[in-house]
Amino acid sequence: MELVPGGQIEFQLLQGCCLEANRADVVAFHLDGLRTSLPGPPHPHLTVTIEEIRIASQLLRELAGNSQVHFSRVPVVLDYLEIILPCLSRSLRDITSHYEDRTMTKENRWRKMYHDMTDEAGGLSLPQRFILYNHFLTLLRELLTRSPNFDLNSLESTRLQVMQLRESRRIPPPPIRVGPGIRPDSLLDDSGITSTIHWAEKIFSLPLPSRTALKHQHSGSSLQFWRWSESEGRAKLWASLSLMTWEEMTLLYCCFLSFKVRNSLTVHVAPQEQILHGERKLFQARIVDDGYRHSLIVYEDVLTKGIRLHAAVWDGVLRQCPVWTAFVTHQSASSTWMKRVSKYKIRLADIQLYVFCQNYQQQNQRRGSAGAFEICFISEEASKRFKELFSPPLLTGTTSTDVTQATESTA
Structure with missing residues (x-):
């Protein structure tokens, strides 16, 4: 090649x-x-x-x-x-x-x-x-x-x-x-002509780095939307979307969660709404990301074994609101994909971000001529555990139910 x-x-x-x-x-x-x-x-x-x-x-x-x-x-x-x-x-x-x-x-x-x-x-x-x-x-x-x-x-x-x-x-x-x-992520550059484009439009214009077929199991492979019925005094299902791939389902879920959290009319976001059914958390830690404090989480989809990185707002009124997600592909198997450049910083050589926030500018985290994405951890231990999580690569499949988590005590 x-x-x-x-x-x-x-x-x-x-x-x-x-x-x-x-x-x-x-x-x-x-x-x-x-x-x-x-x-x-x-x-x-x-x-x-x-x-x-x-x-x-x-x-x-x-x-x-x-x-x-x-x-x-x-x-x-x-x-x-x-x-x-x-x-x-x-x-x-x-x-x-x-x-x-x-x-x-x-x-x-x-x-x-x-x-x-x-x-x-x-x-x-x-x-x-x-x-x-x-x-x-x-x-x-x-x-x-x-x-x-x-x-x-x-x-x-x-x-x-x-x-x-x-x-x-x-x-x-x-x-x-x-x-x-x-680079595919150059489409997410918020400068110049693309500044007026809504972040959701950018997400669904990008090609997917991988396409993992969903294993359909009734409602487990569809996104369900509910509304409150004043007449019946309860929530009612009004839409159920079935998608072809895990990646598309994840992106759509993150988009609607971000819309709801940021909507001034939202009264409450239920805890179960902040979790994509079928995923388990492998890792969580605080990071400094484009000048903001974010929570970095590594999720694994139980059925497809797909792995993704997920950044969310750490605290405040937008706490746990999605900021970006990135799918870990076969490229993570390369020895050059991840590099720990300091006690607190790790660079990923090839990662495509899907951003759910208009103000976030991922180019501020890109480093070098190849645009490696830099993750800045608050904790040295978290940086170490994150690197260990991908050695050997997660894409070979995890077999243990109790996966090591680097979740900080304040999470």
């Missing part, structure tokens, strides 16, 4: 959109010429393929053009472009090889092209392949431009289909981006 500097790959990918758009135009032109020379009745599969290739060209140019307007949003689409562009380019070049084969008649060129490329895609027909590409590109355009029609679940399912197609074509995995230029 290749490592590519951030700024370099950003330029290459946007340039790649224009390059593949030009290639698509040429391929569509030659296929149109092939179609007009074919004998017999119309060839609907070829016609649809040509139309979809032309649409792909248009979508690629729109992505490149919109990136100049929505430049602060470019980082979030780069990983997806790394997935789609090589696969799309390979398909266009394969089509070129087929129609340039002078050893066969034009009709046989088309027949061989269609059947060979359908077989190599596991039965996905050639027109459907480009329909898939265009659906993916359309979702990227919506993600880039913050379209209200954007569907994160649809993007993920389409991404998986494209990845399967890449594997069937033996296309190497996408390179790993390094450097601070296009």
Whole structure:
């Protein structure tokens, strides 16, 4: 797997959109010429393929053009472009090889092209392949431009289909981006153009670093919302939301908890509302975070074994209100992921924060050219226990019921 500097790959990918758009135009032109020379009745599969290739060209140019307007949003689409562009380019070049084969008649060129490329895609027909590409590109355009029609679940399912197609074509995995230029968390920078964007919109515009499927067990894998009924004098269920992944459920839960705690009309937040059912606390300690006193908690979801870091307000009227959460992915297994830089400070090399507060500025905790996130503990013992908790990595699965906690006596 290749490592590519951030700024370099950003330029290459946007340039790649224009390059593949030009290639698509040429391929569509030659296929149109092939179609007009074919004998017999119309060839609907070829016609649809040509139309979809032309649409792909248009979508690629729109992505490149919109990136100049929505430049602060470019980082979030780069990983997806790394997935789609090589696969799309390979398909266009394969089509070129087929129609340039002078050893066969034009009709046989088309027949061989269609059947060979359908077989190599596991039965996905050639027109459907480009329909898939265009659906993916359309979702990227919506993600880039913050379209209200954007569907994160649809993007993920389409991404998986494209990845399967890449594997069937033996296309190497996408390179790993390094450097601070296009970190996913750069979208959460509260400076400049993004300052007017509400924090909740930022959260659901970011791609998830991992997607852990929920194990559905009745209400245990849904978020339930209750309202008070004046006529009946009791709380009544008014909404139950079932979600596909643990990460999405966690983010939605934290959002609504933050909304409720910060709402001036809220009279009381029940203790059970401050706990996400199915999670257990592995660690808790006080930290100084962007100049504020926060509580840092490490939670584990019992069913999925997912691990997340959670920062909440330490005291005052907003006590336990979520500030940010971050999902611990497979990257924590790397020996370079965590570094203890002093008695009280630990840096995480690659962590994506989801922030539930407009005033919190995570860039104040970022350090170095790579933007490592620095956690400043109040207690030296807490710093030590936090590091020990992830050695060996938690993602290998915890087996003990009584997990060591570094919970300070004042918690």
